[in-house]
Amino acid sequence: MENLVEAKALTKHFGTFEAVRGIDVEVRRGEAFGFLGPNGAGKSSTMRMISCVSGRSGGELKVLGMDPDREGPKIRARLGVVPQLDNLDTELTVRQNLQIYGRYFGMSRQQCREKAAELLEFAQLTDRADHEVEPLSGGMKRRLTIARSLVNDPELLLLDEPTTGLDPQARHLLWDRLFRLKQDGVTLIITTHYMDEAEQLCDRLVVMDGGRIAAEGSPSDLINRYSTKEVLELRFQPGAEKPDLERFAERVEVLPDRLLLYTQDGEHTLAKVHEHGVQPIQSLVRRSSLEDVFLRLTGRTLVD
């Protein structure tokens, strides 16, 4: 299968700060690939290198088979970029934002007009087309930013924290749009610190921490490899001493407010814990998630 992105021992440093410390990544055509990690893991720096805006400090990088250092503009002509922070032209209308962006890619005015009409439909902003951007809601601006990134029919779409700061409804609407793109064969690269987003959208992902890749695989693959089928969460009185329950589970994680017991059968484990005379104030059995994978790999939780 053809690789749209190939990175080997890729590094990025700013002065003495090493943001990316040697990562190997391959992104195949047609897949949705994720970078999962907390803030400061090096995801955005990696994305900026892949989007051929920021040069690499070391290692090898090929995007669409070309070297970003030498053929940046040529590669960027075939990419779509959704930045972490919206950079729409707030003094222009919604439609004008799409049209002028098409011009930046060298499209004719006629092409830009047609494409803008099509993308307004896609982003469900047709009735706002001739309004200025400033008063739009966060979700609408985000949708416009995504629509704008599609103006050149990109082969590879880079989304940096696409749903950060959006309410649940707006997030689901966005995910729906991204699914559609994926079905149309657009390759997606997504950074996120939301594990549900990564699980929903990504075929394959890498877990990043401290500028390095901690693990790689499909979401279910990673969960199988680094966690158990189920997790029993036990919550205790704040400040109360937590009992030692190691023998009831394959692994126990101690968090400030609760214990996580990794087990194949959560209900069964809960019954045994109760038999043992332990009385938590709250208990919950759930399936393992990427959050658990991250906790296992780094000893920390994902969301700050």
Place this chain on the structure above:
Amino acid sequence: MQTLRASWFGFEKHWLWYRRNWRATAVSSFLSPLLFLLALGLGFGSQVQSTALIGGVPYLQYLAPALVVITAVQGATFESTYAIMSSFIWQKTYIGMVATPITPAQVLYGQVLWIGSQLFARSLVFVAIAAALGAATGPGILWAVVFATLAGLAFSCPLIAYSATLDKPDSFNTIFRFVLMPMTLFTGAFFPVSQLPDWLLPVVWLTPAWHGIELARGTAFGTLGFLAALGHTVYLAAMAAVGVVLAARFFHRRLAV
């Protein structure tokens, strides 16, 4: 060729904005020359006796070509400070632009192209109003449009470079008060610089406004020699060129990270 085309799109973005908002700017670009010429040229000028030092012409005619230059330099200052910072920090539109085939340097060229054409258009309006008020000594005043644009760009480009290095707008007020204001008042627009103390003259000679005024007034009155004209023009062009080179470097440093 590629660069010119890519820079053009940056210009086009501003033009798109301008087409919707020209009314707001048109008022100020008509009104401010009109008010200045009326108040200073006709009103204040009626009390000023023409002397040999100001070329023996009425004060209004003495003032007009220089006022075109001063207005351009002022306009250039505003276009090269907050507007630039906003495109980096507040609106971040430059960041959106460099995600396309456009490079940081081309973003800059597009911006300079826009500022230059704005200055040119506004200066042209100014000269038309001046001519209507009888402030023109002859067709030579049309040169003021060119030299005002050049002087404006000579100040604009280094200022864009400076603005591209900032994270906060705090120092802009200092520039307005301690650079722009004295440059407006003491570079020969309102009275001949020969009235200034000698020790101040070298400072005046450094300002783009003085060179622009010398050129605009000299060509309007037909008193400027070829070598002097060449010298002033080269100075202004060099200032603009150095500004563009620095700004291109700072734009790259800021946008390609």
